[in-house]
Amino acid sequence: MTDKPRIDPKKEMAVYGYEKMVKSHCRMCHGGCGVFIFLKKGRVMRIVGDPDCPISFGTLCPKGLASAQLAYHTDRITHPLKRIGPKGSGRWERISWDEALKILADKIMDYKEKFGPESIVLGYGTGRENEGVIYRFANTLGTPNVLTAGHFCYGPRVATGIITCGSLPVVDYANNPRCLMVWGNNVVISNPDEYKGVYFSKLMDKKPKLIVVDPRLTKIASEADIWLQLRPGTDAALALGMMHVIVTEGLYDKDFVEKYVHGWEPFVERVLAYPPERVSQITWVPEEMIRQAARLFATTKPAAIQWGVAIEQQVTCSENNRALMALLAITGNIDRPGSQVLFTPPPIRTVSEFGAHKLLSPEQREKRLGGERFRLAHNFAIINPRAVWEAILYESPYPVKMLFFISSNPLLTRGNSKMVYEALSKVEFMAVSDFFLTPTAQMADIFLPSATWLEMDYIGDFWKRHGFVVARQKAIQVGECRSDHEILNDLANRVGLERYWWPDFKHALDYILEPAGITWEQFKEMGHLKGEMRYEKFKEKGFSTPTRKFEIYSTLLEKWGYDPLLDHREPPESPISTPELLQEYPYILITGRRLPGFFHSENRQIGLLRDLHPDPTVEIHPDTAKAHGIQEGDWVIIKTKRGEIRQRARLFLGIHPKVISAEHAWWFPEKDSMGAWDESNVNILTDNSYEACDPKMGATHVRSLLCNISKA
Numbered sequence: 001m002t003d004k005p006r007i008d009p010k011k012e013m014a015v016y017g018y019e020k021m022v023k024s025h026c027r028m029c030h031g032g033c034g035v036f037i038f039l040k041k042g043r044v045m046r047i048v049g050d051p052d053c054p055i056s057f058g059t060l061c062p063k064g065l066a067s068a069q070l071a072y073h074t075d076r077i078t079h080p081l082k083r084i085g086p087k088g089s090g091r092w093e094r095i096s097w098d099e100a101l102k103i104l105a106d107k108i109m110d111y112k113e114k115f116g117p118e119s120i121v122l123g124y125g126t127g128r129e130n131e132g133v134i135y136r137f138a139n140t141l142g143t144p145n146v147l148t149a150g151h152f153c154y155g156p157r158v159a160t161g162i163i164t165c166g167s168l169p170v171v172d173y174a175n176n177p178r179c180l181m182v183w184g185n186n187v188v189i190s191n192p193d194e195y196k197g198v199y200f201s202k203l204m205d206k207k208p209k210l211i212v213v214d215p216r217l218t219k220i221a222s223e224a225d226i227w228l229q230l231r232p233g234t235d236a237a238l239a240l241g242m243m244h245v246i247v248t249e250g251l252y253d254k255d256f257v258e259k260y261v262h263g264w265e266p267f268v269e270r271v272l273a274y275p276p277e278r279v280s281q282i283t284w285v286p287e288e289m290i291r292q293a294a295r296l297f298a299t300t301k302p303a304a305i306q307w308g309v310a311i312e313q314q315v316t317c318s319e320n321n322r323a324l325m326a327l328l329a330i331t332g333n334i335d336r337p338g339s340q341v342l343f344t345p346p347p348i349r350t351v352s353e354f355g356a357h358k359l360l361s362p363e364q365r366e367k368r369l370g371g372e373r374f375r376l377a378h379n380f381a382i383i384n385p386r387a388v389w390e391a392i393l394y395e396s397p398y399p400v401k402m403l404f405f406i407s408s409n410p411l412l413t414r415g416n417s418k419m420v421y422e423a424l425s426k427v428e429f430m431a432v433s434d435f436f437l438t439p440t441a442q443m444a445d446i447f448l449p450s451a452t453w454l455e456m457d458y459i460g461d462f463w464k465r466h467g468f469v470v471a472r473q474k475a476i477q478v479g480e481c482r483s484d485h486e487i488l489n490d491l492a493n494r495v496g497l498e499r500y501w502w503p504d505f506k507h508a509l510d511y512i513l514e515p516a517g518i519t520w521e522q523f524k525e526m527g528h529l530k531g532e533m534r535y536e537k538f539k540e541k542g543f544s545t546p547t548r549k550f551e552i553y554s555t556l557l558e559k560w561g562y563d564p565l566l567d568h569r570e571p572p573e574s575p576i577s578t579p580e581l582l583q584e585y586p587y588i589l590i591t592g593r594r595l596p597g598f599f600h601s602e603n604r605q606i607g608l609l610r611d612l613h614p615d616p617t618v619e620i621h622p623d624t625a626k627a628h629g630i631q632e633g634d635w636v637i638i639k640t641k642r643g644e645i646r647q648r649a650r651l652f653l654g655i656h657p658k659v660i661s662a663e664h665a666w667w668f669p670e671k672d673s674m675g676a677w678d679e680s681n682v683n684i685l686t687d688n689s690y691e692a693c694d695p696k697m698g699a700t701h702v703r704s705l706l707c708n709i710s711k712a
């Protein structure tokens with residue numbers, strides 16, 4: 001890796017005759033990469049990485065490079081629409097913003113009066129940096145129901161981090177961990193959340209010890225000192241086995257444990273129930289490798305864990321997250337340079353302050369769908385999607401009448417798509433804000449054309465835990481598109497909430513920045529802000545938990561009626577929990593690995609990116625494929641108890657012969673108005689029943705199911 005500047009914007013403008021350059025930050029994924037946007041006659045000509053960006057060091061991925069292809073795509077909807085045919089028919093008429101917002105405002109006022117604000121559910125998918133405004137709208141309106149992907153993505157990490165040690169601890173790449181354990185994360189492709197893959201790549205130049213925990217041989221796993229190829233869905237057991245070695249061999253940080261950890265004795269008792277022999281049987285990882293990995297991790301200081309979403313999309317979601325935090329704590333790798341640290345955010349309003357959670361009354365809060373069942377999620381304003389579908393379909397515990405999805409495609413991206421389809425078919429009124437008429441949008445009554453990152457002023461990386469915020473500046477206007485922030489601000493003003501909002505959303509940016517003593521005009525010149533980092537903050541004031549200690553034994557989980565310790569639970573479907581299914585469904589199915597050109601269901605219509613990966617593919621070990629007469633590239637039927645779909649075979653030696661890995665969120669914009677949403681959509685196969693969810697967080701278990709395959 002090199003971080004030398006490769007571009008001089010001034011020269012670039014002179015050579016190519018660009019008329020303007022705007023500095024901004026990409027957000028084709030969770031965002032963060034600094035860019036120069038070059039324009040001519042008001043159009044984007046080229047986007048180049050900014051070498052001075054402390055998050056991306058000048059690098060960009062294929063999605064970022066294709067941003068203009070998204071913004072100017074001929075299928076993009078650039079004015080509001082009202083549906084005039086049946087749901088899914090693809091028949092729409094153009095309307096004005098005024099009419100669209102009036103229809104929405106009338107519906108909101110009407111449902112609020114007749115059924116209470118809780119009958120209106122707002123929704124978004126993964127982090128788009130519109131979360132703050134969406135929660136603010138919901139909280140000021142009085143509905144506790146915001147449906148996100150937070151039950152099984154990132155939300156669990158933050159929620160468990162807060163109850164365990166006050167915040168989410170993340171890798172301190174800047175101080176070069178000497179041992180990195182990458183656990184269920186493919187950081188060089190997914191560039192997830194806090195970090196871009198470039199941080200990982202730069203660290204690799206320093207040759208740290210690398211341990212990888214992944215059922216598939218990723219590029220990263222192929223470079224590891226130790227690769228633990230575990231059985232999908234057994235992460236908590238593996239972590240417990242490693243901690244068994246660390247505890248029984250006395251490799252833990254005794255000083256840290258004694259002074260700063262709550263619940264050591266009961267924790268040790270639990271860990272002793274997981275000797276490597278037992279853990280090896282559960283996880284398929286050889287005993288000796290568990291010992292080696294545990295020793296390497298515990299004895300190389302500083303060490304850190306880069307973990308990902310795979311461990312969250314499991315029935316043991318909360319345990320998995322807490323187990324990795326426990327591994328860090330007992331080895332003394334918390335809040336020390338080069339370990340896993342609690343970054344200090346810049347001194348601006350926090351995303352939860354901006355989200356106005358305090359304005360929701362206690363009575364309305366208690367009405368949060370699924371709140372009683374999933375206490376951990378409820379405490380972080382997160383809901384399980386099934387609870388919403390049930391409220392629509394069975395009006396239980398009360399009816400949900402209106403859905404407003406702002407940047408989400410739930411028909412493709414939530415468990416059990418058939419149930420999602422039923423709920424979207426039944427709901428009385430639905431609005432969608434998106435760039436394209438996705439399969440979900442096709443079921444809406446009103447479509448609102450949203451602005452891409454090139455078309456908005458906003459404060460990026462606002463919700464992340466790496467201590468940065470970045471300036472995102474508007475470079476272009478496309479058609480009548482408007483940012484979600486502006487849309488919700490205007491809508492709020494139409495439904496009597498003006499006292500909590502602004503005459504124009506641009507004032508909100510100054511409001512967010514106010515505690516830092518700067519205005520938006522100043523911030524956009526600065527480009528980014530970083531909170532001041534101090535290490536070992538626990539030495540001065542302990543951890544921000546009820547006991548002021550690192551709660552390896554969670555007093556809050558105990559208070560909410562859960563096991564305060566860690567444990568392994570078998571996945572709802574597995575060779576051990578449901579052996580009776582093995583005859584018909586002999587393979588373990590992983591659903592959803594990240595692909596470089598796509599972002600979940602996005603970018604299937606962008607030629608540049610679709611060409612990288614034209615069809616959905618399913619990874620199968622060559623021996624397994626052979627047994628079914630399947631060859632590379634064949635269409636394969638993948639079947640679970642709940643349904644079947646098709647994807648093309650990719651024969652892959654790096655996967656266990658008993659494991660199959662299918663891609664998620666596939667639809668085909670080129671096919672029919674509904675984009676053949678049920679043909680290759682992996683969530684036709686997943687289970688969203690409550691028994692298949694993590695009991696604390698409500699995470700849907702989509703990472704290890706039982707399936708069978710056959711040649712199509």
Ligand SMILES: Nc1nc2c(c(=O)[nH]1)N[C@H]1C(S)=C(S)[C@@H](COP(=O)(O)OP(=O)(O)OC[C@H]3O[C@@H](n4cnc5c(=O)[nH]c(N)nc54)[C@H](O)[C@@H]3O)O[C@H]1N2
Nearest residue numbers: 125126149153407408409413433434450591592600601664
């Ligand atoms: N089986 C299975 N299912 C999964 C996963 C898995 O691994 N396996 N992964 C899950 C995870 S981790 C997540 S986070 C979810 C993601 O779930 P979603 O967020 O619902 O997924 P996307 O396909 O990204 O849908 C986002 C939609 O918003 C639009 N969009 C993008 N940016 C904006 C914007 O700024 N404003 C507006 N209004 N629209 C915008 C896009 O065009 C797209 O149609 O999927 C989950 N689903």
Ligand SMILES: Nc1nc2c(c(=O)[nH]1)N[C@H]1C(S)=C(S)[C@@H](COP(=O)(O)OP(=O)(O)OC[C@H]3O[C@@H](n4cnc5c(=O)[nH]c(N)nc54)[C@H](O)[C@@H]3O)O[C@H]1N2
Nearest residue numbers: 184185186190216232233308309310593594595598599600
């Ligand atoms: N290009 C691109 N980037 C993205 C996204 C995208 O769709 N496309 N999505 C974004 C979102 S919302 C998210 S949440 C992140 C997710 O980013 P990552 O966390 O990197 O997610 P995945 O690539 O789905 O899964 C990571 C690894 O987990 C492994 N895995 C599967 N099952 C298990 C298991 O049971 N245990 C363990 N230990 N490992 C398992 C998979 O083999 C895979 O290599 O990526 C973000 N970035």
Ligand code: SF4
Nearest residue numbers: 026028029033061064
């Ligand atoms: S990693 Fe994300 S922010 Fe960076 S260029 Fe790619 S899409 Fe944009």
Ligand SMILES: [Mo]
Nearest residue numbers: 126149153309
């Ligand atoms: Mo996600």
